[in-house]
Amino acid sequence: MSSESPETRTRILAAALHLLETGQGQAVRMSDIARKAGLSRQAVYLHFGTRAALLIATTLYLDELKDVRARLVPSRTARSGVERLDAYVGAWADYIPEIRGVAKALMAMSDTDEEAAAAWRKRMEDMREGCAAAVAALRADGTLSPDFTPGEATDLLWTLLSVRNWEHLTLERGYAQPRYKDLLLRTARRLLVRAPRSAT
Amino acid sequence: MSSESPETRTRILAAALHLLETGQGQAVRMSDIARKAGLSRQAVYLHFGTRAALLIATTLYLDELKDVRARLVPSRTARSGVERLDAYVGAWADYIPEIRGVAKALMAMSDTDEEAAAAWRKRMEDMREGCAAAVAALRADGTLSPDFTPGEATDLLWTLLSVRNWEHLTLERGYAQPRYKDLLLRTARRLLVRAPRSAT
DNA sequence: GTCCTCGCTTGACACCGTGTCAATTGACTC
DNA sequence: GAGTCAATTGACACGGTGTCAAGCGAGGAC
Incomplete structure (x- = not known):
C-alpha cells in the first residue's frame, strides 16, 4: 500500500x-x-x-516525461495568431507519435472502466481547450477564416489532431514524421486561416 | 454447422x-x-x-442493410468534381452515425484478433479508395487545391471522414446530425477545392 | 400416430486474463 | 540478531470466451 x-x-x-x-x-x-x-x-x-x-x-x-505543458503552451514566444497556431500544431505533430499507443489503449479501456473513461474525457477536454486557445489567437488577429464559427474551428482543429488520425496514417500508410508534421501544418493553415492564397 | x-x-x-x-x-x-x-x-x-x-x-x-455501395458511388449523377465531392462527403455524413458503434467495436477487436484486423484494414482501404476517387474527380476538373498532392488530399479527406472524429464530436460534444453534415461539407470544400473564396 | 430431422436449448466445462491473498525471501538498518 | 521494507511465490476466485454432448419441441414424411 x-x-x-x-x-x-x-x-x-x-x-x-x-x-x-x-x-x-x-x-x-x-x-x-x-x-x-x-x-x-x-x-x-x-x-x-x-x-x-x-x-x-x-x-x-x-x-511529465516529455514536459508536455511546456511544449503545448508556447504562446509567449508567438507574435501572431498564425505563429501561435503553427506552434501548437507543430508541438502536437511531435507529441502524437509518442502518445499514440498509450492513448489508444486508454481509449479502449474506457469501454469497460469508468476511471479510464473519465481520464480519457479529461485528456480530450484539455486537448480541445488548447485548440480553442489557438483559435482565439487567430480571432484576436482577425486572421480566423470566416468560413467557420470559432466553436467549429476549434472542433476542426481538434479533429485534425485526433490520435486516431495519426494512427491510421502512420501505422497503416507509413507517413514519416517530418512529412506528416508538414502536412498537419499546411492543413491547419488552409483550414483555419483567412487568406486569399493564390498559387497555381 | x-x-x-x-x-x-x-x-x-x-x-x-x-x-x-x-x-x-x-x-x-x-x-x-x-x-x-x-x-x-x-x-x-x-x-x-x-x-x-x-x-x-x-x-x-x-x-448491406443500408445499401452502402449505392450511397457512396453516386458518380453518375454528379456533373462536376465538386458535386462529386459533396455527394461523397454527404453520403458519409449520413452513414457514419449508423456505422460508428460497430466500426469502433471492430477496431478494438483488431488488437487481439487477426481476422478482425484484416476486416478493419479492408474497410479502411475501401474508404480511402472512395476518397481517392473523389479527389480524382476534382483533379479532372482542375478544381483540386494546389496546396496538396493528390495523395495528401486523399489522406486528408480520409482523415476528415474518420469514424473516430465523428465519435468524439457526436458522442462527446453532442453535434446534431444536420449540423455536422453541413460542417463536413464545408470543411471538405475549404480544404480541397481550389478557389479564392472571399467573404468577410 | 410415430418417426425423423432440423434448429435451438441446457448445462457442464476448459482456458485465459484480471485481480486478491497469505506466506516467504532477501537485503538493508539498527 | 531483530525488525522492516519491497518484491516474490504460488494459490485461488471471478468473469468472459469458446467447446461439447445430450436433450427437446415443432414440422414433415410415411
Whole structure:
C-alpha cells in the first residue's frame, strides 16, 4: 500500500510505455508489462492496483516525461495568431507519435472502466481547450477564416489532431514524421486561416 | 454447422447492431447480444463461431442493410468534381452515425484478433479508395487545391471522414446530425477545392 | 400416430486474463 | 540478531470466451 519504490514504479511505467508503442493496446497484458520490467506480475498490481490505473498513470508519466505543458503552451514566444497556431500544431505533430499507443489503449479501456473513461474525457477536454486557445489567437488577429464559427474551428482543429488520425496514417500508410508534421501544418493553415492564397 | 435459419441470423445481427450503437464496444458481451435477440448464448456461437466473426458479419450486414455501395458511388449523377465531392462527403455524413458503434467495436477487436484486423484494414482501404476517387474527380476538373498532392488530399479527406472524429464530436460534444453534415461539407470544400473564396 | 430431422436449448466445462491473498525471501538498518 | 521494507511465490476466485454432448419441441414424411 504505502511503501513501493519510485524506481520500480518508473520501470513499470517505462515498460508499459514501450509495449504500448506498437499500438496493440488491448493485446498488452499485465504479465507482459511485468516481464518487460523484470518484475513479477504482483509487483505491478502492488504499484497500480488495476490495469486501468496503470494505463492512466502511463499517460500522465509520458506527459511529465516529455514536459508536455511546456511544449503545448508556447504562446509567449508567438507574435501572431498564425505563429501561435503553427506552434501548437507543430508541438502536437511531435507529441502524437509518442502518445499514440498509450492513448489508444486508454481509449479502449474506457469501454469497460469508468476511471479510464473519465481520464480519457479529461485528456480530450484539455486537448480541445488548447485548440480553442489557438483559435482565439487567430480571432484576436482577425486572421480566423470566416468560413467557420470559432466553436467549429476549434472542433476542426481538434479533429485534425485526433490520435486516431495519426494512427491510421502512420501505422497503416507509413507517413514519416517530418512529412506528416508538414502536412498537419499546411492543413491547419488552409483550414483555419483567412487568406486569399493564390498559387497555381 | 450447415443448418441455421437465416431469420435467426438476422435477429442476432440486428441485436448486435442495436447494442453496439451506444459506442460501448468492448463492453458488449456475447450473452448481452443473445439475450437481446431472445436466444441462447450458444445459438450465437452456432451461427458465428466467435465474437470477432460476429462483429465482422455485423459490419457487413449494416453495409448491406443500408445499401452502402449505392450511397457512396453516386458518380453518375454528379456533373462536376465538386458535386462529386459533396455527394461523397454527404453520403458519409449520413452513414457514419449508423456505422460508428460497430466500426469502433471492430477496431478494438483488431488488437487481439487477426481476422478482425484484416476486416478493419479492408474497410479502411475501401474508404480511402472512395476518397481517392473523389479527389480524382476534382483533379479532372482542375478544381483540386494546389496546396496538396493528390495523395495528401486523399489522406486528408480520409482523415476528415474518420469514424473516430465523428465519435468524439457526436458522442462527446453532442453535434446534431444536420449540423455536422453541413460542417463536413464545408470543411471538405475549404480544404480541397481550389478557389479564392472571399467573404468577410 | 410415430418417426425423423432440423434448429435451438441446457448445462457442464476448459482456458485465459484480471485481480486478491497469505506466506516467504532477501537485503538493508539498527 | 531483530525488525522492516519491497518484491516474490504460488494459490485461488471471478468473469468472459469458446467447446461439447445430450436433450427437446415443432414440422414433415410415411
